Amino acid sequence: MDLLKRAHIQEHTNTSREVYHWGYVPQILPCTKDAGSCEYLRAVYWMHDTSMLYSFILWAVIGGILLVIVTLRTLKPKPTRNFYAPITEKNETQSPANAYTRGWGAIQASLRKWLLPESFVGFFGHVSRVQLVVLAILLAYLLAFSLVGIVYKTWITPIKGSTLTNKRTGVGGFSDRVGVLAYALTPLTVALSTRESILTLITGIPYQSLNFLHRWTGRIIYIQAVLHTFGWTLIEGLYYQPQPKVYRDFIKQKYMVWGCIAMGLLSLLFFLSFQRVIKITGHEFFRKSHYILAMLYIGACWGHWAQLACWMIASLGIWGLDRGVRFLRTLLIHVGYVKGTADFGFHNAQSSVEYFDDVDGGVVRLEFTHNHEAWHVGQHFFLTFPALTIWQSHPLTVASVPAPHPALPQHTYIVRCRAGETRRLKSLALGQLTTLPSSGSTPIPSTTTPVILTGPYGTPLLPSHPNTGIEPSNLLAIAGGTGISLTLPLVLAATASKAFTSVPVDFIWIVRRAANLAWIAAELSELKKRAKDENVDLRIHVYITQESSSSSSAPASLKNVPIKTEEDITPVAKSCCSSSSIATSYTETYMESVHPSLDSIVRSFLEGRARRELRTRVVASGPAGMGRDLRGAVAGVNDAGRVWRGERAWDVELVWDDRMG
Template structure:
């Protein structure tokens, strides 16, 4: 019972925060093995329950190890076949107030992952054709992200005389559901994200921008960030959305919670929350140059929790629904718990079976959320 109590306690948020994720993971494995051994030693007749548990656990660990091995089993430069880590390019976005943000970009020879899935990353350093691209946005604070920041600081040191700063990475995955499976061919898509939650929703819009979709479907992104400089995290992806085909009915609204917002304009209806200050720019690119296909973005300044107040979220979702022509709507959201809770409540309020029964499919809303809990 003592071991079980420790397992439960260390699995709580405060337990993981106290020990760190890696310590939590290793302690969990160790204590589980001790528990099985203690039960077996207490009464050997319990082995009929303990043995299957041990066997299934070992099979599970073996499958995880095999999956990781297959991801990194390549032809080496020497011509031999063996395990090789991925080389990730490091980009630093300094943020001394809220924690520096790093972006990792790598490519690996593997089967494509599905949008909505995720990987676990291991950094073994602590002191083309057929390649699948991975990009990760990591805000560094405490625990393992702090260790990662220290690793990157060494890599980015002026003493390291390399044009491109890189680090080896070992991937484990993919895990999670296929987000795109939730989208019907005629569905409208609304994405709401806070901070690094943009990594969950942005691939959905990028996928639609690259595929043939019904012209009548509508798409929208609502993203909350602390500073306008945070746009640099995904600058290339936002520019790709700006240059999406003209028949993709897309609006992009970005809320800035700190500093002075420089607004980037988007085609479609402009929003005017009470505390919004806006100034128009056509592109987020460093040169400011655009072509005939380029669409711009709405950038708003807001003082609400995580970038916008609940009533602003309701207004934005309501305006989106009113602007759709036909079909149901699916809303994807990722961010801190307060964002997920607010968005879920607003979606529940707009769902209207009576209107759907009368043929107004726009009030058929589906919610798909991913919590970004700060541990």
């Protein structure tokens, strides 16, 4: 019955036949209405067929872009060097880069120079220009194809048995067009939000980097839905007569009831996604309500227009696949035999929880071993703490290097205690203690808690090739605060690899207080030992931004090396302590409420430390402002001309992650 009501002003006769149109109600031919109404109906079906064509073209373009990305990843030059032979002045094993390799690097450097920096931060947030370009392309496509192929004409048609007339225009075709495109965008929006991302597998782009486009495609769908709703409200509530009878009959139809429900759910989704609202309600409420409302919205869209259910089925399929793979990952990690027993079943990891107090809220260090397949350096897991809640997981980067098989992998996490789950984790670490140690350098005795893992996620930070092994590169690792979780295992793994023999590695850590060094005291001590090895070209510099050397609260165990203050360091060393002019491989600089210049650090590394024949990688994690400065700094030093001339060091890649724990 609803389909018959939705068949516009068409009427069946004994000679009528139905012409099928994909995604719409059948067209009844021949038309028996007045000439204006028949012309309008022909325009309506033509505009609908055009809308379906444009929605398919949209996905053809998306598929073409993905195919281009896969092709470029395949065509990317493979390293030719024997990575396990050390680079020395007397034994240079790096073969000269050919024109193809130099051209590829020059193009990459040029693109980074223009697309890596941030723009319009106040409106879009901290994202690179490349994401803005992708969004602009999508917006341009949708704008063009929302307006092209619309019949811009008005028909005034009579109403049988009345002196009233109906006004028929192309508004209906336009409203349906934006509705069709909103349906077609829904699977893409869902795919951009998934953790087990098919798009990540195809493109190599981390799933968290796709969240920006997920948010904006969601907003685009909301705008399209508003236009669709407004258009049909205008038609049925004003253009068609007599009123209000026409509108009352229209809004009572089942498909319209579902349409109103879908619009209400989408409006609630849109409202709850504002950052101010998320801060008030809490991130976990946002996540759970987002899942529930999104699935209800997809179901309501199916009820509103079942002829286009294909887009909703695809969306539900992508979402279900994501949840299923997540569940399977968790089972693979936790279901099995416990070593030394015959107990088969689900087993939590048992983690020690060590708390380090400071005026910024404190930091928790988690450590545990668990029998599962090792991860790659730079990857992260989602951790659930059943002692706190089973309904929330937190993404945390592993701050340790996975042990080779058959040793059990050792997990280490450095977590800043903020609000929500991490605050409750702090309370768990404190246990029954009612007072805190007077010195922030003294950890509170650890307790234990069960942990459930899902993962690993993310791309490896030490890229390798099946034939040539790990690719060495000039490595500059920069961390702010608990961003050390990303860079620490990278530096540990690189300095332990034969591929990085005599390859410059600079490790920069920016912290507020000297006491923060206690978070990784053992690992820092190990890196200092490695820096003395003649085969390891490692420089470590710690910037302390909220203390002076005289007020330092550094633990005594960490004061066993020469400390250089701002006055003791040359201008070059101030910018980057890894300058060869500094005698020691480990230095500390007290800034006293001033942050180091990241641009100077990057340039000093390239000019004073980087090997010309190797490309350069800057790997960093920290606050969003640090990411903005680093994007600008790395973009500024990429030099296509120098790369083309064979100076590969100036092909500088930035790997940035602002999840700091």
